[in-house]
Amino acid sequence: MPETEDPATGLFIKYLSNNRIFRDREVLRHSYRPQILPHRQPQIDTIASILAPSLRNETPSNILIYGKTGTGKTASVRYVGSELEKASSTMGTTCRIVHLNCEVIDTQYRVLAQIAKCIDDVDEASSDKAKIHIPMTGWPTDQVYSELKNQLDTGGGVLVIVLDEIDKLVKKSGDDTLYNLTRINSDLKNSKVSIIGISNDLSFKDFLDPRVLSSLSEEEIVFPPYNAPQLVDILTQRAAGAFLDGAIADGVIPLCSALAAQEHGDARRALDLLRISGELADRDESKQVTDVHVKQAQAKIETDSMIECIATLPTQSKLILFSMLTLEQLGQNIFTSGEVSRVYQDIAPEIQLDILTHRRITDLISELNMLGVINTRVVSRGRYGRTKEMWFDANTGKIREVVLKDPRLNGLKDLDINQMETKWLKTWFR
Numbered sequence: 001m002p003e004t005e006d007p008a009t010g011l012f013i014k015y016l017s018n019n020r021i022f023r024d025r026e027v028l029r030h031s032y033r034p035q036i037l038p039h040r041q042p043q044i045d046t047i048a049s050i051l052a053p054s055l056r057n058e059t060p061s062n063i064l065i066y067g068k069t070g071t072g073k074t075a076s077v078r079y080v081g082s083e084l085e086k087a088s089s090t091m092g093t094t095c096r097i098v099h100l101n102c103e104v105i106d107t108q109y110r111v112l113a114q115i116a117k118c119i120d121d122v123d124e125a126s127s128d129k130a131k132i133h134i135p136m137t138g139w140p141t142d143q144v145y146s147e148l149k150n151q152l153d154t155g156g157g158v159l160v161i162v163l164d165e166i167d168k169l170v171k172k173s174g175d176d177t178l179y180n181l182t183r184i185n186s187d188l189k190n191s192k193v194s195i196i197g198i199s200n201d202l203s204f205k206d207f208l209d210p211r212v213l214s215s216l217s218e219e220e221i222v223f224p225p226y227n228a229p230q231l232v233d234i235l236t237q238r239a240a241g242a243f244l245d246g247a248i249a250d251g252v253i254p255l256c257s258a259l260a261a262q263e264h265g266d267a268r269r270a271l272d273l274l275r276i277s278g279e280l281a282d283r284d285e286s287k288q289v290t291d292v293h294v295k296q297a298q299a300k301i302e303t304d305s306m307i308e309c310i311a312t313l314p315t316q317s318k319l320i321l322f323s324m325l326t327l328e329q330l331g332q333n334i335f336t337s338g339e340v341s342r343v344y345q346d347i348a349p350e351i352q353l354d355i356l357t358h359r360r361i362t363d364l365i366s367e368l369n370m371l372g373v374i375n376t377r378v379v380s381r382g383r384y385g386r387t388k389e390m391w392f393d394a395n396t397g398k399i400r401e402v403v404l405k406d407p408r409l410n411g412l413k414d415l416d417i418n419q420m421e422t423k424w425l426k427t428w429f430r
């Protein structure tokens with residue numbers, strides 16, 4: 001790496017020049033599309049066999065694909081889709097794939113407009129300038145639908161529409177989109193449409209009209225979770241492109257695989273563990289990624305997901321957490337539900353929040369324990385009976401930061417704890 005006089009470049013260059021770990025870390029990212037998908041050949045073959053008739057300009061059956069998160073559903077469908085497009089161009093037929101993520105594109109209007117936009121982009125080279133572009137908002141849905149049909153018939157051939165996270169679309173906007181799309185073939189003259197729905201939450205089927213469900217699930221494919229040896233194969237293949245030779249110790253891939261298999265066989269989790277372990281080793285300038293980095297990566301992922309979970313808690317639960325954080329600030333590492341409840345009752349009026357009953361507070365404390373935000377244990381206090389003790393495991397600085405981001409709790413930033421403490425000392429220990 002060249003020496004530099006420029007302070008801005010100098011700030012970064014030392015981190016680039018010391019790289020002993022990664023060859024190409026992008027290979028471990030979710031957005032990377034692997035060309036080899038170990039342990040998914042049976043599913044890939046099934047999807048290919050269902051889509052093959054499209055190369056003879058026949059309509060393939062619709063497919064519903066489901067399986068837990070990180071089981072390779074999206075990766076497999078994208079792989080078959082791109083192979084189908086290659087085969088179609090070799091054979092001189094017109095087969096196109098449009099892949100939509102319904103977590104983002106979650107209304108009928110957006111789905112139809114996005115399909116039109118994707119086929120428009122593909123046709124760009126051969127486009128006749130008179131073609132009407134559907135705007136992403138503003139038209140009546142009927143008009144979007146009929147323009148989409150025009151565009152499909154102009155292009156001809158077979159279009160496979162992949163609706164990834166289809167459950168999000170159904171839960172947000174009902175089954176109208178699927179009703180229309182599963183019936184679109186009867187309105188088309190020159191072209192054919194087939195749908196692949198992908199989901200990790202089968203409960204969305206309950207929201208579907210039985211006719212929509214039966215046409216959508218003409219074929220169903222289940223993606224089972226990966227076991228630890230299968231995850232080892234997946235990680236080994238990805239690691240070959242991602243890491244420099246000798247940059248990972250022998251036990252690292254089996255450990256990442258075992259940890260991810262314990263959860264629910266999620267390849268995404270396994271890849272995250274491996275990538276974050278590599279990043280930690282890179283940052284502390286180690287020569288090799290070791291089991292220690294994997295353990296640190298696991299703790300980091302757990303903290304990050306816990307922080308995400310705290311951010312979505314109701315305000316009252318966050319106030320209970322804040323009460324515990326206050327006790328911790330006063331030097332206490334373990335607190336009882338009685339203590340938390342008393343601090344809570346003093347703080348709640350400061351931000352005009354209704355005071356919950358002690359019973360309700362203990363319910364919310366149990367919930368926080370179940371979510372893994374705090375640890376609890378029941379201890380016997382002799383003749384005073386039994387009481388619940390609780391403590392934090394994780395980085396409380398981060399928890400405090402997230403809790404105070406709640407607009408209703410923001411005012412607590414300036415709470416004078418010392419003044420409160422004097423009051424508590426007076427009332428509690430009288």
Ligand SMILES: Nc1ncnc2c1ncn2[C@@H]1O[C@H](COP(=O)(O)OP(=O)(O)OP(=O)(O)O)[C@@H](O)[C@H]1O
Nearest residue numbers: 030037038069070071072073074075200234267268
């Ligand atoms: N067999 C495999 N070989 C290589 N990489 C894989 C394999 N299966 C999954 N992956 C990788 O794991 C990550 C998650 O896979 P993918 O997005 O396909 O899962 P999914 O089942 O669609 O999950 P979700 O339901 O959460 O969207 C991706 O980075 C993907 O490349």
